[in-house]
Amino acid sequence: MSSNAPYVTAAVAAGVLGSAYCAYYMYQNNKKRLPQTWNYVGTLHDIYTYPVKSCGGIKLESSECSILGLKNSWLRDRCLMVVDEKMNFITARAYPELVMVQPSMQGPVLSLKHEDLGTIQVDLAEVVATKKAETATVWGVPVQVLDCGSHVSEWFTKLLQPSEHTFKLVYYATPNPRKLRSTTNKAYKFTKNDTGALPDEVPFNLINEASVDELNSRLGNVKVSHRNFRPNFVLTGCKAFEEDNWKFIKIGENVFEIIKPCTRCILTTIDPETGVRNANSEPLETLKSYRQIEDPALRRSAGESPRMGLQMALRTPPGASVKLNDSIYVELKSSKMTPNPSLTTISVASAAGLLGTAYVTYYLYQRQRRKLPDTWTRVGTLSDIIVYPIKSCGPIRLETAECTILGLKDAWLQDRTLMVVDKDNNFVTARIYSELYMVQPIVHGSVLTLKHKDMEHIRVNLAEVVSLKKPEKATVWGITVPVRDCGWEVSEWFSRLLAQKTHEFKLMYYASENCRSVGTEKFRKYYKYTKNDCGAFPDDTSYSLINDASVQDLNQRLEKPITYDNFRPNFVLKGAKPYEEDKWKFVKIGQHIFEIKQPCTRCVMTTMDPETGVRHPDAEPLKTLRSYRLVENPEERHFSGTSPKMGLQMTLRSQPGGHVSLNDDVFVA
CATH class of the missing domain: 2.40.33.20 (PK beta-barrel domain-like)
Structure with a gap:
């Protein structure tokens, strides 16, 4: 599919900047005058x-x-x-x-x-x-x-x-x-x-x-x-x-x-x-x-x-x-408050943000709707929906979720929009720091809570991060991305967790509503990536799907069975045949249509037990997958190397904003 016109990016930028300024202005002006008791x-x-x-x-x-x-x-x-x-x-x-x-x-x-x-x-x-x-x-x-x-x-x-x-x-x-x-x-x-x-x-x-x-x-x-x-x-x-x-x-x-x-x-x-x-x-x-x-x-x-x-x-x-x-709380009329500041600036910023976002939605819908399949084949149902708010950390399971160009979303809960970085603002993952795997996030309103069996709980108010922190630059897979520092408290928490010196690591929050770039130019051209396909911090695309039947087939080849959690998918499909997904080009879940960009090529992350965070001593299931699931196309093999394929990397091709729900029928083309 062809790339979307460059002015989509400009519209998104207007949306992001307007919305961010609106949030910042409202927070700064309201926090002093809102009730404290x-x-x-x-x-x-x-x-x-x-x-x-x-x-x-x-x-x-x-x-x-x-x-x-x-x-x-x-x-x-x-x-x-x-x-x-x-x-x-x-x-x-x-x-x-x-x-x-x-x-x-x-x-x-x-x-x-x-x-x-x-x-x-x-x-x-x-x-x-x-x-x-x-x-x-x-x-x-x-x-x-x-x-x-x-x-x-x-x-x-x-x-x-x-x-x-x-x-x-x-x-x-x-x-x-x-x-x-x-x-x-x-x-x-x-x-x-x-x-x-x-x-x-x-x-x-x-x-x-x-x-x-x-x-x-x-x-x-x-x-x-x-x-x-x-x-x-x-x-x-x-x-x-x-x-x-x-x-x-x-x-x-x-x-x-x-x-x-x-x-x-x-x-x-x-x-x-x-x-x-x-x-x-x-x-x-x-x-x-x-x-x-x-x-x-x-x-x-x-x-x-x-x-x-x-x-x-x-x-x-x-x-x-x-x-x-x-719970509902109130503040009485008798309480003294400072006068209400003018909100004209908020109106302008909010309009810029929302109109920019609305234009993106309109443009994408117009560009894509004529290119989508007309005939679909039902292959099964959606049995699990999983979001990973922090790259390499624990999952949150949902019954329903909104689909955006950045990935799954449920209010402040968004897929892979946070990541841990080192002192040079380079991303780190559980490939090296396996203890990240056992960090369990919870999102309530705008408050992110992090739990680990060996640590005290810690909370981060993402609304405050957005309102108070200025964007800075970090790096993920060699790509520069805008981020906001989530604060010294959670930095110190991650540094202690990973047994490093104080402030060695920081938690960063994605600071754009636009997708980041992905891979090399040659990689993008081969898989026909557009500017709206990568999401925030995932390795490749904003959505991934695993076929549970393929996992069950793999288990027949292993001494110790695994689960689909080893593959950290967003969507789990039940009802299809093993590896039937290799032949699909599009997937439809509910009202949403996704284009399959590439197979999901697997790494050492799959060898980590989702329950304990411990790597398998024989590098399973990666070792077995390599014996029969390597990419065969020589040109494509140039990018995947010896990484076997298991699951699908997908991007949204229908209009953002609607929801997917458990037990939705799954169709393919």
């Missing part, structure tokens, strides 16, 4: 995202927090909306049937289901890649959107009959938050990054379950649930309306500033189970009797709309996750 109030009971404005919600167990709201790969909060023929947004306030549209997401494919119309699907990757941006209006603010197509337009138009209008579904077309409404009360301290994509006001909102219970005690025969209020977060464990006195909220690693109370409208009167409005406008009427805003300056914009819940904006760097049962 927190009060525990309860736990996170539910997480909801509403991909289509006014339509049904999707419950999640965890989700990433971005400046546009909750995000889980292609699933993003309120990034789609229905518009009329004049491109003005519509909601369930006028069309309550929208509440009964239930969305679901599988990779980039959005499915919309309604009991009277069945299911319709929209491929958002195709929408992004093929549609041109146009202008729509939400609350009087022009926004850039992409039309999701005539088929879903007809579906919504039929659903909302007997309206005389025609309707379209549109997708938010920018990574930057939209502008504030002109009627926004200036008493509320909105910044330019607080509006999200298409929500009414802010990208995050929270409801206190105790407040809903208290409201129900005032209602007659009618009872409501938190779903009437369409929150992102549901809090349990604190007192009713205690939230009125909070200024900041902390969930997991994420800190949110409360911008304003959530003032309620007729949407709360629509039964989320039936889509029917309450005949007596409950619970809105009861709320109006005791939950009015009292401050005259704020009452001017709220009018008679009662308050229930909180509207919030993210104040810590985006990218960390929240998950069910996270």
Whole structure:
């Protein structure tokens, strides 16, 4: 396949630099003014995202927090909306049937289901890649959107009959938050990054379950649930309306500033189970009797709309996750804080970063989609997904993972984006320092924890590393790469582990969103590597796969069996025949297509026991593999030498961003 155009690199660079500066600026300016003391109030009971404005919600167990709201790969909060023929947004306030549209997401494919119309699907990757941006209006603010197509337009138009209008579904077309409404009360301290994509006001909102219970005690025969209020977060464990006195909220690693109370409208009167409005406008009427805003300056914009819940904006760097049962902490309004600094610079940097990244995604998708196979053969299922955050150190097994151009990712957990270097910033591996093999990493939020049986645990906050450390240069396989030093504490830890003098070794974090180069020019030309195939710190490519049947065949030739862990793959395939993979050119897992760049040629690392880190005295299984799995092509043998082949080196050829999951079917071409 041909190399991607050089300006992809420029776009990625813009993305990386903009995103990095955004993270740095936010960290530097926010860390002094965010609360230092927190009060525990309860736990996170539910997480909801509403991909289509006014339509049904999707419950999640965890989700990433971005400046546009909750995000889980292609699933993003309120990034789609229905518009009329004049491109003005519509909601369930006028069309309550929208509440009964239930969305679901599988990779980039959005499915919309309604009991009277069945299911319709929209491929958002195709929408992004093929549609041109146009202008729509939400609350009087022009926004850039992409039309999701005539088929879903007809579906919504039929659903909302007997309206005389025609309707379209549109997708938010920018990574930057939209502008504030002109009627926004200036008493509320909105910044330019607080509006999200298409929500009414802010990208995050929270409801206190105790407040809903208290409201129900005032209602007659009618009872409501938190779903009437369409929150992102549901809090349990604190007192009713205690939230009125909070200024900041902390969930997991994420800190949110409360911008304003959530003032309620007729949407709360629509039964989320039936889509029917309450005949007596409950619970809105009861709320109006005791939950009015009292401050005259704020009452001017709220009018008679009662308050229930909180509207919030993210104040810590985006990218960390929240998950069910996270503890929730708050800071009270009475606490003294320094004024909120201007975030204009953040907006510009964030836009540069996100737009650069978006352009890369668009360009790669356009370039590759016409070259991919049309016919596939099923060969088995995905039985294991493994990430190695630190080169040569222990694995982390996942049930699902996002696919990026750098490799597998799960929020801050990314494959081979960290490595240990010596005093000259040259990489080291378990080939020489076998004790590295027994270092077990754990990633929680942005915090990396390292464990070893002979050492105390040590933690590294990767968000702080990104925000505070300047990039420097290190070397991996003779290639210069940008890295950030993870600090003297973990340097001293690795130096003691490897029985060397203090500060002999350092832990480095990859400082680019662009792939590094790989091998010699002759090597790259022979295997037709592009600039986006190598990932961060893997030896060759950003993805590797092992066929478990091939491992079992190898075991029949060995005195002592091994496991596929000896080969440190990302993907483990079950169901295929031994060495069937030698003939494949492409692999498809879920929605993701990978091109096989070369066989994985094996080294002394395979001789190390994954359970003990001890090398096999007879260099097995490497010795046996050499007896029957050497590369036969003389030209290719020039690069592999006596290293036998076992497994596949692959690179992503479909659009980055979706997920692979255990038990996904695996197809080949």
